[in-house]
Amino acid sequence: MTPALPQTLTLEEFLKLPNLEESPAWEYIEGRAIQKPMPKTRHSILQKRLVAAIDNHSDAYTALPELRCTFGGRSIVPDVAVVAWDRILLKETGEPEDDFLTAPDWSIEILSPDQKANRVIDNLLHCLQNGCQLGWLIDPDDYSVLIFAPQQEPKVSRGDQPLHVLAGVDLTLNASQIFAWLQLGKR
Template sequence: MTASLPQILNLEEFLQHPYLEESPAWEYMDGVAIQKPMPKTRHSILQKRLLVEVDNHSDDYTALPELRCTFANRSIVPDIAVIAWNRIQINEVGEPEDNFTQAPDWSIEILSPNQKANRVIDNLLHCLRHGCKLGWMLDPDDYSILIFAPQQELNVCRGGQQLRVLEGVDLILTAEQVFGWLKVGNLYLAPDD
């Protein structure tokens, strides 16, 4: 179940909210703050494995868990935000700025039990409208991955169908491989591992 705060007038007020960074994360859209559901075991396994796979297959991008992305009057926290290294702002001591104020290059969401699919889809579409190149929504109950790309029809991938990834991420995966990671004791790895 997700929690929501009373109506918040604007994004700046939301970003000042004292409970903003508690776990699970809070998101802001259309004047309302909503807390994401707490991840469960399957969600966490998929998130961990995807982070490792993307990072191990690209020097141009980094995969970051639960990074707050605040842009275009919305503040969202994708399960995984894949961002080109050259888009990360660096401070005067050579470290990344704490606040990321753009859409990620690739936004990956993993549906949790009781999470509203339309809210997740809305966030993915918002990302695409503001420069995101790719979105995934994993449904662990359906063993499917919904692929979002700018100006392209949605694509539902299941089984052995190869998943689209960003150019610059040298990773070949299928939905079957991704959901195979949920089988206890299964060392189902990407083909080149």
């Protein structure tokens, strides 16, 4: 079950909550603060491997785990947010601003066993409606990746079908390769 705070909050009130940055992450959706489920081993391995694979295959983008993205009246924390380097706002010191106030270029979610798929899909659709170019919903129990792109129907990918990635990410990957990362006994 996903914990939620009972009262309706404004986005500004949510962003001032004292426990906001506790793990697992809290998200703000339609006036409610909702805590994401605690990641488990398979989730964490997939997240770690995706961040490394994307970062190793792009100079234009960076993959960031658990980046809070506040935009379009929501504050969400994708499992992996892929953002173009030139979209990260910098302080005068040259360091990045802490608050990321726009949709990521690519939002990746890894479905946890006790997570509601429609809630995650809703966040991916919100990202696409606010400028995100690509969304993935990875389902480790179904060994599938549901791919979302603007103005297109979602597409389920399994097996050896190449997965759609952002232009500028020189990565060829399919669902079989992603789920093979979980085969620790075959390393």
